[in-house]
Amino acid sequence: MTIRVAIAGARGRMGSEAVKAVTKRDGMELVAALDYKRVGDSLAELEIFPPNLNVPIFTNLDQLIEDTRPDVLIDLTNPQSVYEHTKVALMRNVRPVVGTTGFTDEQLNELKTLAENSKVGCIIAPNFAIGAILMMKFAKEAAKYLPDVEIIELHHDRKLDAPSGTGLKTAQLIAEVRNEKKQGHPSEKETIDGARGADFEGMRIHSVRLPGLVAHQEVLFGGDGQLLTIRHDSYNRESFMGGVLYCVEAVMTIENLVYGLENLI
Structure with a gap:
């Protein structure tokens, strides 16, 4: 057929x-x-x-x-x-x-x-790249053990939505296995609005928009004395x-x- x-x-x-x-x-x-x-x-x-x-x-x-x-x-x-x-x-x-x-x-x-x-x-599908799908799956698994997480998504400067569909979907997947938790110092104060990025159930999402980029994302997990970074890059469509x-x-x-x-x- x-x-x-x-x-x-x-x-x-x-x-x-x-x-x-x-x-x-x-x-x-x-x-x-x-x-x-x-x-x-x-x-x-x-x-x-x-x-x-x-x-x-x-x-x-x-x-x-x-x-x-x-x-x-x-x-x-x-x-x-x-x-x-x-x-x-x-x-x-x-x-x-x-x-x-x-x-x-x-x-x-x-x-x-x-x-x-x-x-x-x-x-x-917020993202069709197979590597990006694996990145999201791995991030969900890591969040079970390292619940302090921030997402940085980077795209070309013609993209209309922020955060990206991939960034939001990643946060939603992580939220399925992570209890809502406010990150950072309890008395933290932004001296410029938005400096800490978007707040999604206590985790932060940062959107970068620059010419020359296509679609990129890294998920940072912090723990005592360690940092785990899961990153995916699409260099062309x-x-x-x-x-x-x-x-x-x-x-x-x-x-x-x-x-x-x-x-x-």
């Missing part, structure tokens, strides 16, 4: 990598692209893609689904669009694979219910594509919403 794939955000840095990955993958066919504005009739018209890539571009998701009948929608857009894209896809029996972050808890709960009721698989393709195949086999690639590997 060939999996018919549509990509939302194909012109973006992640999206263009996904276009290349899907078109090279046996058993997958790229049937459509979704864009927020009219940029042409097909990807072949855009300089960043090969001239023989005659994949139609749509600005309306309902029309895209009606005309091209994809099995899977890969969404690599932005926090302002992703919720509506995911909801429409689920309602139209298209299986979303989402790499965009920025969902609220209420939105995630609604999408989870919608996926379960319609028995349509959905995967929302090709590092995410193995996870994207894995999710496209995996989402065809499930009938619910899975949040986090660590729940599948």
